[in-house]
Amino acid sequence: MKQLRLIVTMLLLMTLITGVIYPLVVTGAAQLLFPAKANGSLIEHDGHAVGSSLIGQSFTDPKYFWGRPSATAPMANNGNASTGSNLGPTNSALTDAVKQRIDALHAADPGNSAIIPSDLVTASGSGLDPEITPAAAQYQLARVARLRGLSEDQVRGLVAAASSGRQLGVLGEARVNVLQLNLALDDLQKR
Structure with missing residues (x-):
């Protein structure tokens, strides 16, 4: 049971880091540093x-x-x-x-x-x-x-x-x- 809890905790933590936090940081940096390019060079x-x-x-x-x-x-x-x-x-x-x-x-x-x-x-x-x-x-x-x-x-x-x-x-x-x-x-x- 202890192992399962550790696995689920790591899965949720990595999902939060790689699926939410990292994309938000990269998108925010792109919007801040290169807004025209980040929005498709319209x-x-x-x-x-x-x-x-x-x-x-x-x-x-x-x-x-x-x-x-x-x-x-x-x-x-x-x-x-x-x-x-x-x-x-x-x-x-x-x-x-x-x-x-x-x-x-x-x-x-x-x-x-x-x-x-x-x-x-x-x-x-x-x-x-x-x-x-x-x-x-x-x-x-x-x-x-x-x-x-x-x-x-x-x-x-x-x-x-x-x-x-x-x-x-x-x-x-x-x-x-x-x-x-x-x-x-x-x-x-x-x-």
Whole structure:
């Protein structure tokens, strides 16, 4: 009986420590030290959340910059299904999907004969990438400027504002957040 009481006491104590106290301490520290990140890195626009800076959104209207394709299912950019497609370069499903994406880009901007950056036709490892390379933004710049009636310099300035360099100057690559860029385009058009 003494052993059983000790076991039950330890179970309740460890449940209290690891199931209640520790999560409350970690959550409190995150809210105190990193409130924006702890709450999902939300992007607010006109007083309400429109997305996260960490999860991509699908834009298909040619007047917007398009992000990386999503590999999540059953819907694109589904945070609950974050995964790569696991399709290899010789898989016909992957080559067909890439061909469809290339055709869509050519249909949206038939006069653009530049080489399409790979991040516009291939999904990232998570399938949720919210950013594109500066080359992918440059590829789309003329189309977006033309369809919105803006100068390329105006749009280039917005691309620069939505761009981030390497982390700590050496980690990763330069990138452009597509949602922030498209929101800035909409704001510019409202003025």
